[in-house]
Every structure is written in C-alpha cells, then in structure tokens.
Amino acid sequence: MQTKILPVNVESVEKAKQIWLDGGLIGMPTETVYGLGAVATNPEAVKKIFEVKGRPSDNPLIAHVHKDYNLDTLVYVEHDYVNNLIKAFMPGPLTLVMKSKGVVCSEAVCGGDTLAVRMPSHVGCQQLLKAVDMPIVAPSANISKHTSPVTAMHVYNDLNGKIPLILDGGKCSGGIESTVLDVTESVPRILRAGLITKEMIESITGECLIAEHKEGDKVKSPGVKYRHYRPKCETALFSEEQIEKAIELYNEYENAGKTPYIMCRTTVSKAFDGKNILDLGETPEQIAYNLYDKLLEGETKAQIIIAISMPSEKGVYMGIMNRLRKSCG
Ligand code: AMP
Numbered sequence: 001m002q003t004k005i006l007p008v009n010v011e012s013v014e015k016a017k018q019i020w021l022d023g024g025l026i027g028m029p030t031e032t033v034y035g036l037g038a039v040a041t042n043p044e045a046v047k048k049i050f051e052v053k054g055r056p057s058d059n060p061l062i063a064h065v066h067k068d069y070n071l072d073t074l075v076y077v078e079h080d081y082v083n084n085l086i087k088a089f090m091p092g093p094l095t096l097v098m099k100s101k102g103v104v105c106s107e108a109v110c111g112g113d114t115l116a117v118r119m120p121s122h123v124g125c126q127q128l129l130k131a132v133d134m135p136i137v138a139p140s141a142n143i144s145k146h147t148s149p150v151t152a153m154h155v156y157n158d159l160n161g162k163i164p165l166i167l168d169g170g171k172c173s174g175g176i177e178s179t180v181l182d183v184t185e186s187v188p189r190i191l192r193a194g195l196i197t198k199e200m201i202e203s204i205t206g207e208c209l210i211a212e213h214k215e216g217d218k219v220k221s222p223g224v225k226y227r228h229y230r231p232k233c234e235t236a237l238f239s240e241e242q243i244e245k246a247i248e249l250y251n252e253y254e255n256a257g258k259t260p261y262i263m264c265r266t267t268v269s270k271a272f273d274g275k276n277i278l279d280l281g282e283t284p285e286q287i288a289y290n291l292y293d294k295l296l297e298g299e300t301k302a303q304i305i306i307a308i309s310m311p312s313e314k315g316v317y318m319g320i321m322n323r324l325r326k327s328c329g
C-alpha cells in the first residue's frame with residue numbers, strides 16, 4: 001500500500017471520509033499528537049488499528065467527535081460537574097471516561113462498559129470529524145510503545161505502507177497526549193496527566209483525585225501500565241541535582257566513540273556547555289510542545305539520550321514527567 005500525505009483541505013477531507021466509510025484507517029492531526037483514526041462503530045476497522053500498531057488488545061481507544069456532536073448519544077453524563085468540565089475544556093486536550101451507551105463497538109472499548117471521549121480543538125481535525133459526523137476512535141499514530149508522532153512525517157516514518165492516507169495539519173500545538181479523566185464517580189480522577197492540569201480541573205470541580213497505579217493492580221486505564229513513548233536509541237534519566245552524574249555518563253559514551261545527547265530545558269542546558277543538546281525550551285508548555293519532537297530527532301543522531309528531569313511535578317510538569325519516565329526512565 002502506498003501512503004499519501006496531503007494537506008487538510010476540502011478534497012483531502014472528502015478522500016479521508018471515503019476511506020473511513022470503506023473501513024480504512026487515516027493518520028490525522030490533533031492538537032495533542034497525531035492520531036490513527038477509524039470509524040468507532042465498525043469492528044473490522046477498529047481491529048485494524050490494533051493490528052497496524054501492534055497495540056495490546058486490552059488497551060481501549062478514545063472516541064473523537066466534532067464540537068457540535070451530541071455526546072448524549074454515546075455516553076451517560078452521571079454527575080453535574082461533568083457538564084461544567086465539558087463547558088470549560090471541550091473542545092480541547094481533555095478526555096472524559098464515562099459510562100458507554102454501547103454505540104461504539106466493544107472492540108474499541110476492549111469489552112468494557114465505559115467509553116473515553118474527546119473533542120479535539122485542532123481546526124483541521126474538527127473539519128474532518130464534522131465531514132464524517134461519526135465518532136472516530138484514534139490512538140496515537142505510531143507503532144505501539146514508540147514515541148508518539150507530532151508531525152505528519154513522524155507518522156509516515158512509523159506507518160508508511162500500512163495506511164493509505166495521512167492528513168498533514170502541521171506540528172501539533174500541544175505535544176503530549178490528552179489528560180484522561182474518569183468522571184464516573186462523584187469526584188473526578190486523573191488516569192493520565194496532560195495539558196489540562198489537576199489545578200485546572202479543581203478550579204471547576206473543587207476536588208480532583210489522581211489514580212495510583214501500583215504493581216499488580218488491575219488498572220482502570222490499561223494504557224498506563226505499558227512501557228511507552230520510547231525512542232529507538234538508549235536512554236537515561238537524571239534529576240537536576242544529578243547533573244555531575246549525567247556528565248559522567250555523557251563522557252563515558254563519548255570516550256567509547258559513541259554520540260550522546262543531553263535533553264533538558266534551556267536553563268539547565270547551560271550546565272552542559274559545549275555538549276550535544278536537545279533543547280526542550282523553557283516553559284512547561286514549550287517543553288510539552290518539543291518533547292516528542294526532540295526524542296524523535298534524538299533517535300536519528302544519538303546513541304544515547306540523557307534526559308534531565310523537570311524542576312517540579314506540578315501543573316503541566318506532571319504530564320511531562322509521566323512521559324519522561326516512560327520514555328527515558
Ligand atoms: P492512547 O493510547 O494514546 O490512545 O491513549 C488512550 C488512553 O486512554 C490509554 O491510557 C487508555 O488506557 C485510556 N482509555 C481509553 N479508553 C478508556 C476507558 N474506557 N477507561 C479507561 N481508560 C481508557
């Protein structure tokens with residue numbers, strides 16, 4: 001199969017819609033990362049997603065809909081605070097896990113009774129979802145466990161020959177996957193941290209819990225238990241207090257004739273003067289925007305990426321640290 005990359009426009013959207021209606025898969029832009037989309041009510045199409053990605057069969061998918069889509073057709077809104085969250089953060093990088101009405105096929109939710117739904121804010125994605133006017137399930141458009149794609153070229157590098165079409169909507173503005181929030185209980189619970197932070201959710205709901213995933217637990221969001229986001233080179237992760245150790249490791253690699261790169265925020269990069277740097281930028285938003293791009297750049301030129309942790313775990317840093325531990329830890 002030949003994989004085409006087309007910019008998002010009226011004609012390419014029409015093409016994508018036809019592929020979806022015929023049971024095929026599309027690489028599509030969103031504001032978080034690129035998605036691998038299929039019609040959520042078509043079990044055969046949904047199975048293809050798991051095959052193409054090599055995705056574990058117990059890891060459910062998120063259904064994406066356009067901003068005027070009536071969520072009541074897909075899920076039960078069981079608590080008043082959920083409507084306030086929808087008003088505040090949708091469309092945007094927030095995924096809500098709710099009780100499913102069973103419209104989306106059971107293959108997509110891995111036989112579970114809940115459905116994760118999201119309304120992407122990316123304009124091209126909205127255009128696409130509006131045209132098809134059906135829920136589209138879309139995990140990140142990468143081979144399972146590899147770093148998530150934030151450009152159409154990243155998708156191509158992983159899925160070339162496996163899907164017919166990638167729509168190019170530019171580099172993703174957010175850069176890390178959506179916040180996944182379980183809203184089936186009276187207090188919301190973060191299953192996966194992202195750009196919609198605990199603090200932002202609390203400003204609407206008053207309270208917000210964070211799911212703990214302990215070894216051996218039956219986890220509520222199965223995706224979080226897997227190794228994830230990994231670049232194709234060696235990695236290491238140090239805290240900002242361990243910069244001496246990071247330099248030692250860097251020198252070890254260099255002395256062995258290998259190419260190490262340090263991945264860190266701009267301020268911290270000053271401590272690594274003259275060394276190979278993958279600069280993540282300075283603000284948490286810049287760092288999220290650059291993270292996967294730098295990991296994917298790094299794997300093409302480094303034998304090892306030596307990542308330096310963030311200065312805190314608060315706000316957007318929570319989502320960044322979650323990805324950094326899984327990709328480099
Ligand atoms: P991705 O693999 O990037 O598509 O991320 C989807 C995330 O949402 C994974 O962590 C899934 O485990 C989680 N998820 C999807 N559907 C559900 C659901 N019904 N209940 C709990 N978590 C879900």
Ligand code: MG
Binds near residue numbers: 139140148
């Ligand atoms: Mg993924």
